[in-house]
Amino acid sequence: MQQTEQSRKEVILTQNPALKERKLRLRWLLVISSLPLFGIITAFGIAPQTSTQNVTISTIVENIELPIASAPLVSENLEHENYWQADQVRRDDTLASLMSRLNVQNSEALTFLRNDPDAKALASQLRPGRSIQAQINANGELLKLQYQLNQSSTLTVERTDTGYQAKTGEPVLEVHNVLKTAEIRSSLFAATDAADIPDSIAIQMAEIFSSDIDFHTxxxxxxRFVVIYEAKYDNGNLVSTGQVLAAEFTNQGKTYKAVMYRTPEGKVAYYTPEGKSLHKSFLRSPLEFTRISSGFTMGRFHPVLQKIRAHKGVDMAAPIGTRIKAPADGIVQFVGVKNGYGNVIYLQHAGGVTTVYGHLSRFAPGLRAGMKVSQGDIIGNVGMTGMATGPHLHYEFLLNGVHRDPLKVALPAAQPLAPQYRADFAAHSANLSAQLQLLSASTLASLD
Known part of the structure; x- marks a missing residue:
């Protein structure tokens, strides 16, 4: 049966030569099309210009003689070496953990820090963020320690020939001059905040230029302004800012300059670079910084009386408790309660000038009629006593009994620089003015 079937296939193939030829062609086509593939495989296996001959591999071992060190890597006197390590107190620190982090390992030091009357302040006043420095030797023995108890006091522990000693005193601060520049976008404080200038410096600038610039309006x-001021640092950390040394303020296209000068007697005042005093006999405002809520006018609608009435002073809006300063030397004429003023103070000054302060929340302790006050003395605090709808200071300025606008009246200048100081001031002023000019020029260049 199988032979019969095979015979039938052979007969069919023999009878159909066209089919046999087609299969033969197909086989050759597959062989030819496979040739490029073999070439690709060969190309992947053998890189060009690579010898396919057998390569003999051998191992060579060679002895290399190391050079002799000219000096020992470790000091022979390591026990005499010491170094400083600085850190900050952490929230969960104890005296033991802090000393361990500073690599202090001698028990004698730890015992002293725990028991000495002065040194015990370290353990009892561990405040997160405060800085501490320790000098130790290679054996972990404490040689010296400094800890910032507060901004004005530093604990120092030092090992002597007779043992450890502790003392507390003022830190030795480094004083540097800081140069800053800023541009007004909305307010003075917004500009100083953007330039990372402390508020105390902004207040000083407002006072320095107060006779030429009304910072309220x-x-x-x-x-724009540029300012140079003192900054005090303790081991690189800013402790406090001091006084403005020089400043330049450009307001509505006009530039004002100020240079601080300290006399040998310690008296501080501000002058133009040419030596003209910027101080006035009167401060323009008895408040450090505020806004005017109601100006000087002969016809104002009174919010309490509900009628038109002259307002012979200015109302300075400020929070209750804001300190009020005497704008000039004078004598207290009256202190007490009076009509719509509520708590009020009258000061009599030289030249026929009287100033009035109304709606106070309280008076300075011990203030009484007949007492002398000096320019800048605190005489009371802002409130809203009497006829007032909100906390503010009502401030009046009278010249020979006639009310004048405190914000517009001409203020007399203070005494000029004494002749004996002019040469020293000229050299001092030239140095600071050059720094201001350089900073101002660089600011303008950056804006361009």
């Missing part, structure tokens, strides 16, 4: 967007 005169500031404009685009006004």
């Amino acid at each position: 005169d500031l404009r967007k685009g006004d």
Whole structure:
């Protein structure tokens, strides 16, 4: 049966030569098309210009003689070496953990820090963030320690020939001059905040230029200023800012300059670079910084009386408790309660000038009629006693009994620089003015 079937296939193939030829062609086509593939495989296996001959591999071992060190890597006197390590107190620190982190390992030091009357302040006043420095030797023995108890006091522990000693005193601060520049976008404080300038410096600038610039109403967007001020550092950490040394303020296109000068007697005052005093006999405002809520006018609608009435002073809006300063030397004429003023103070000054302060929340302790006050003395605090709808200071300025606008009246200048100081001031002023000019020029260049 199988032979019969095979015979039938052979007969069919023999009878159909066309089919046999087609299969033969197909086989050759597959062989030819496979040739490029073999070439690709060969190319992947053998890189060009690579010898396919057998390569003999051998191992060579060679002895290399190391050079002799000219000096020992470790000091022979290591026990005499010491170094400083600085750190900050952490929230969960104890005296033991802090000393361990500073690599202090001698028990004598730890015992002293725990038991000495002065040194015990370290363990009892571990405040997160405060800085500490320790000098130790290679054996972990404490040689010296400094800890910042507060901004004005530093604990120092030092090993002597007779043992450890502790003392507390003022830190030795480094004083540096800081140069900053800023541009007014909305307010003075917004500009100083953006330039990372402390508020105390902003207040000083407002006082320095107060006789030429009304910081309540005169500031404009685009006004610029440069300032040089003192900053005190303890081991690189800012402790406090001091006084403005020099400043330049451009307000509405006009530039004002100020240079601080300290006389040998310690008296501080501000002058123009040419030596003209910027101080006035009167401060323009008895408040450090505020805003005017109601100006001087002969016809104002009174919010309490509900009728038109002259307002012979200015109302300075400020929070209750804001300190009020005497704008000039004078004598207390009256202190007490009076009509719509509520708590009020009258000061009599030289030249026929009287100033009035109304709606106070309280008076300075011990203030009484007949007492002398000096310019800048605190005489009371802002409130809203009497006829007042909100906390503010009502401030009046009278010249020979006639009310004048406190914000516009001409203020007399203070005494000029004494002749014996002019040469020293000229050299001092030239140095600071050059720094201001350099900083101002660089600021303008960056804006361009």
